[in-house]
Amino acid sequence: MLATAALRQQKLLDIIGSIPADYTAQEHPVNAVQQLLGQLMELTGSTYGFVGELKKSDTPSQLHTITIINHAPEHSWNFTPALQEVASNGQPLIVPAGDSTPAFIGLPVACQQQVLAIIGLAGNTSGYSADTVTFLQPLLQILGHLHFHALRERETRQLQTDFIRLKSEWDLLMLTLDDILFEMNDQKIFTGIWCSNDSLLFRPREEVIGKTIKEALGEHAGTFDRLTDKLLETGENQEFVYPDIRQGLQNWYQLKLRLIKDKSPAPRRILLMIRNISEIEKKNNSYLQAQSELHRSNQLLGICQQMGKMGGWEFNVATGETYWTREVYELREVPHDYPLTFHSSVEFYHPDDRSVFIAAREALIQHKKPFDLELRHLSAKGKLTWMRTIGRAVFDNQGQLTHFRGIIMDITDKKDTELALTTARDNAQKAAQSRSDFLSVMSHEIRTPLNAIIGIAGILGENPAAEQAEVVRSLEFSAHHLLGLINDILDFSKMEAGKIELENIPFDPEALLTGLMRNYQPMAAGKGIELISRLDHLPATLKGDPVRLSQVLNNLLNNAIKFTSAGSVTLDVRRRNASAGACTLCFAVKDTGVGIVPEMQAKIFDTFVQEDSATTRHHGGTGLGLAITKKLVALHNSNIILESKKNEGTTFRFDISFTIPETARGPMHKKNKHREGYLKNMKLLVVEDNSINIRILELQLKNSGAQIETASNGKLALQKIQQQSFDGIILDLHMPEMNGYETIPHIQQLQPDAFIIVLTADIMPEVTERLARLHVKDMLPKPYAAEDLLEILERHRKT
The missing domain is CATH 3.30.450.20 (PAS domain)
Structure with missing residues (x-):
């Protein structure tokens, strides 16, 4: 018995000693394993043998057959579940023989508490026992160590192969990228560079590999160094965008720093990725600029829409x-x-x-x-x-x-403004019309009796009695003074409406100026002051507006006399810039009166302004004279200048340019006095509702030889026109029943050859416009000079 045990032990030692030396050199040592399995079967008296391998990558564990030896192929035994059970729990398994199955033993081959392989034996007629496991344990341990080292060798070879392949693939991959890749160790020393084009490097490779950040980048190392320190300290990835550190290059780069994750205790490695993002940066800047402009435009649009x-x-x-x-x-x-x-x-x-x-x-x-x-x-x-x-x-x-x-x-505000403007315009038009109507009525109501007064004074002045001459002159002066006040008001109204236009007719300047001075002699004499005229050598005829020139000088002379209590008033007229066809006259009206204080000189030409409230009471006047004077001088494209000192007198100066007519360079012919009966056989119809004015007309035309019929309104006038023919009709505009405007068209229809002369106390601008639309050219404003009426009648007699 001892001999048998010793023999079996010797055979086990022989098996262990005969394990091939190249058992671990092969990936799958089938021959060596098969030889070993055969020896085990012989040693254990088994007829069936199996060796399978467990791989770590399998989950759950699966057996991979290395070799099988079955000396009884006629038997169809299935030991797979038993083998799988050994693989799962890692413990030997003994299965006794059954009716149709032989005895079985499964033995785990393990190392470091890890099952690496399974050996299965079956067919021993005496069966298997725990002693069999104990007997084979030394062999199982040796096989476990051999198999473990074989697996490690295979893994090492595979890792080396995989490393070589991966490194090759990594290098190829890095070279296909546009990025420049650097590797550094934790001492911030460059250990590797991957770049497809070395010209992209800021320095040659040999000046970078083995160098620290500071050694390689010099003065530009600060930001890189700080980012690397932060990466090593926190482990957080770092990014930074910076311009090209080389002179003259307008490039932008993106730097990314990452830690290469190796298993501890491997040294830490750093990967630097640098990418040229110049185009991206340009596009990004353009995009940001466009976004900013769009945002600003949207903001402005929103504000504009809101406002x-x-x-x-x-x-x-x-x-x-x-x-x-x-x-x-x-x-x-x-x-x-x-x-x-x-x-x-x-x-x-x-x-x-x-x-x-x-x-x-x-x-x-x-x-x-x-x-x-x-x-x-x-x-x-x-x-x-x-x-x-x-x-x-x-x-x-x-x-x-x-x-x-x-x-x-x-547009509510705009509409409200339009409606307000429309209302204001309508109100202004109504107010203007009301003012015009009022002035028209007042003009008519005042001028009508003035016409009678001046007309009577004119008739009385033709052959006055000695004791009546002074009274008649006073009457004429007072009437003309009152007429001047009325004219000031009406002229100012016309100026405000822009209705005054200058005439351009021939006149005798010397006669006009001499007549003005003669008219003011009585007024100056009454105050005990001297009235002086100093006239330069003037052309015989000038072309301009004598009426407006007279109005300016009348206002200035009247004011000068009113405000002078002692001394003199002088009219000085000088000629300059004379040529064959034009000349400029310089006018100056000087007085030795009260003068004007400096603070009032800028205001004296304003409407209704006089130096103090007592002026109107003491001297009279409307306060419009100088305002009208300034506007009339401005109409002549000139300017009036004031020079004055308190209690030393005042001087008003202005220049007006006139043309000298070619056909009237010589002296002007004086109007001949109309001979008696020069309108003999002229038949006239006088249409006037004022009996005094009718009587004055009769007296003015008494010696002309004209035959006169009268009518007190338009209706009566038309009745007479239907009954008889007239050479001309003299009519007033404001009459009861039918006024002059209504009567004129009927006259033109009934007697188209008869001339029409309008005598009206209404001298508003609208009157001239309405008469022009009725094709009436002859109009005399009341009060009129008898000589002017006779001149018009003579013109019609000649035609």
């Missing part, structure tokens, strides 16, 4: 989508989730204006006709405003309709 109370709308023809800007919602006082359609806008317009909007919108849809309307608008909360609404059709480059677009704009 302008204006919003936009759009309808997409293809999608049917309707869009409103924020301001439209605000103007219509609806929430921003208000349901929108192309027809949503209709309900926001005033019921009376909706039909206009709908018609315009239909014209836009059907005929692409744009609209621009001003309509009343009702918000959802009932706020009534005025809106300007605009719609347009939008086409693409191929002429296809794509959208309808437009705006709505709150």
